[in-house]
Amino acid sequence: MSRVNDSNNFLSIGKSLPRKEDRRLLTGQGRYLDDIQVAGELHACFVRSPYQHALILAIDTEAAEAAPEVVAVVTGKDLAEWTTTHRMAPPIDGLLPIEMTALPADKVRFHGDPVACIVATDRYLAEDASELVEVDYEPLDPVCDMFKAMEDGAPLIEKDMGTNLISHQTFETGNILHVMESAGRVVESTFSTPRQTPLPIETRGCIAEWDEGTQHLTVHVGNQAPHPYRSALAGRLKLKETQVTVIVPDVGGGFGQKIALYREELTIAALARHLKRPVRWREDRMENLLAASHAREDFVRTRAAVDANGRITGLTLELVEDFGAYCFFPANYLARVVAVILTGPYDIGEYAFDVKVVLTNKCGNGPMRAPMAITSWVMEGTIDNIARELGLDPVQVRRLNMVADDAYPHVMATGETMEDINPGAALERGLEAIGYADFRRRQEADREHGIYRGLGICSVVESTTYGSKFYKAAGIPGSGHECAWVKVDPSGTIRASAGVMATGQGYETSFSQAVAEGLGVNPQDVDIKLGNTDIAPYGMGSRGARGGTAGGGTLYLAATGVREKALAIAAKLLGLNTAYQLTMRDGRVCRLIDDDIQETDLTLADIARTAYLDPTRLPDGMEPGLEVTRAYDPPPMTYSNSCHFCEVVVDVPTGAVEISRYVVVENCGNVLNPQIVEGQQLGAIVMGLSGSLFEQVVYDESGYNQTGLLADYLVATASDMPNIEILSVATPNRRTPIGLKGMAEGGVMGSIGAISNAVSDALSPFGAVVENHPISPSRLRLMLREKT
């Protein structure tokens, strides 16, 4: 297998081939949901609750039904007849079960909760009619603060649950209590991220078509995991899974918001079936901001027991997450990962965590690129606080506590095994690039002139490509395996598919490289077919930075299977006893003679023609045809690592933060397409910076969402972002195909920590530490006013 992981031997992967999909996407020829026209389609819009918590006493739809061109007005009562209730009750210790209907019939639970759906021949008319729906609400006391939600007597989101604390999980190593009690010094740190939203440029939406003749439902929807989505949809509509096809067209971004089956989409599918007409719904931006899954909103406290040198002898974590009112995912799912991987590259043997997840009257949470985004800030911010309290250099404290690169595999206190990573090398490479000693001199000199410069360092160990063993251990339903097929047609053209689905990541290009590498052809000759559940094999979809390793890795394995068969046929056609000395290069069979590679006259097309149309010439007992389907279950967790360095200047009079330099050192293993990986790295870093500096869903004290417009929910624009320098200390993973690792989320984790630590470093003369996001100018000024 030496050939496999040695990047020097790759012919197709590791090359920055231009993205195949860009020809259509950049010339306006992409086909997104709104580009798909279905004859006779109807348009839907939803009536949403203006209350954050209220009983639904009655809904009068009569006037809306009588409005021009209105075809139907339905409520939760109608949907209850056509759909099942979703019960989220995985066997997870500390997690309470919760149920959810298609549309609420009893009460609304947040500002923006859908209560009725209007279907008309035109979206404008549907919205006109929506103003005529009269809902009789009886307002209830809302609870919009996660700490208040845990108090006795707090209003309950789910009355039957008897509490808002939907999940409470704890862990401790044997000696942690003793270590904390006997510690010479305990450094306490807190970290808060506000509620954010993934904000894909294309909002949610779908078109549902019911074929009455074949009793078949086809749903066009932007989604990251088409097959699990199909399973959920069929189940909730009481259809056989063979009665449902999910087709995912080009998608304008997902970031975790397009995984679950949402109530609106279920409603549209049920309506298409009920009305026997195609129904389209396109979420508008305000709905997306108010009612598509939110993310984050964590409060974290760490307590680190340290000796006088800054060596961490024990660490405890308390985490409270506000999950909102609805659970599209198990409520512990996101917060638990933070707790499990917190210690990252540091050798901390004694550890304990306490993780609470709380329901409130807000939009339900879901994953958002780096569900465990806060992890690295918490760990690295804790380290910086240790350094500040002890008067030590933060780099020295990192070096002192880090697991040596040659000591991997390393088992964390939580039992997770990290392997094939090099956080030490990444740290040192970055320090050299940034010129650490010189930076400290500049920082000191500039302070004399009122220029407050800061450097934030953030080491990231990113958990990626969760295998089925991880899911099983965490009690989460589902699997981490992936499935792919590669087919060579009789004419020799190559098509391949997998269950993952791109939402802008360039899979058609990087996957064609994986297939080309495995098969021995030119990537240009491989067509990747994704996103149609009737064509693609059942897979687990794109999430958790698994596209490259699970998707690309499985495709590579399937392609090597096709190559083996093709070469076996070639040996027979060439009159050889064995294919041992044969290989495929650019679609042509070659012979390996000593160190020389000699082309034969035989091509993949010749072999394919034989396999399909002249099977009597195949080796004895071989099946006709030339296609292979493979499933692959990655290791429980595949780790990649990176180290982020952010240099800022804080303008103390205004609180404005300027990022003057950003360097990241990455180890994401062998890569399929460096240009695409770089795009992922830049995108992830920018997403973290934007979240840290700007983004915040704001609910006022009564639970009214004040950020329903992009004028209010701020997101970074290109001109707000720095140039980002990317360096590499890549080493392959030795257990995945082609040495791949996931990498799409670490940039978010790292930039959140780096920018926060940088601002704290800049403001250290004032004793101010960033503990909350966003790091807005007014918040910094408030902090500085309190300190001076």
Next chain:
Amino acid sequence: MKPAPFTYHDAQSLEEALALLAEHGDEAKLIAGGQSLVAMMNLRLAQPGHLIDINGIAGLDGIERDGESLLIGALACHADIAGSDLVREACPILADAAGHIGQYAIRQRGTIGGSLSHADPAAEWPLMAILMDAKIEIAQPSGDRRTVEGADFIQSIYTTDLGPDEVLTRVRFPCVERDEGWAFKSFARRRGDYFIVAVGATLALDGAGRVSRLRLALGGMEVTAIRLVEIEQEAIGNTPDGDWIEHIAAAARGAGEPADDQHADAEYRRELACVLVTDALAEALNRSGRG
């Protein structure tokens, strides 16, 4: 996010626009660049039954000089004003302020007349109108024209002196004097956002280097931009130096009664006012004859 039903009218002349306004009264709304109105209609915060498009009216987008005045037609877009050599020469602070409005695409569509009529408290044009004692020219249903002072035109948040049957046609700004310094300074969360606080200043000095005229206005401190008239008057005859700037900035800090919102509390607005006035006066002084 679709607007309520409305009837669209494509007015080809001022007379036609005025006649349509007269006919439809409160039900009608003029549209020029639509950069604020369309968003409000899509949110159904504005539901005009009749939308009168004035983009087709010839001659309403001119920029010209009339002696010591600069005349800017209501349909002149922000980008045209920002890029106008005439504006840069006659009243450069206007070009600078116009260049700070929104993003490139917004500046191509949004107009000075629309911005003034909308009267967003955090927009550049109302601040400039108040700072520069602009004269707002208005066509009345009778066909007669009337002129209103900038400070009288902008009455409150989203509220102006413009009647429902009137059309804002032109804005008259005074040209800055030779050697008169100026500066526009604003602070926003992101480039192109509505400002949290903004400052406009002009500074003219006499032969002895003393202040002969100071104009100073702040946006973001109240529901409308405010002119710091007392500070302006006290400044006359002062020698502008670092201490003087510090003194004025400290006085500006106490101006108005700012409110708290999501992006800034009142105290932060005061701090910004102080910083921005300092920067603006230093820059205006630098640009003045003495600088």
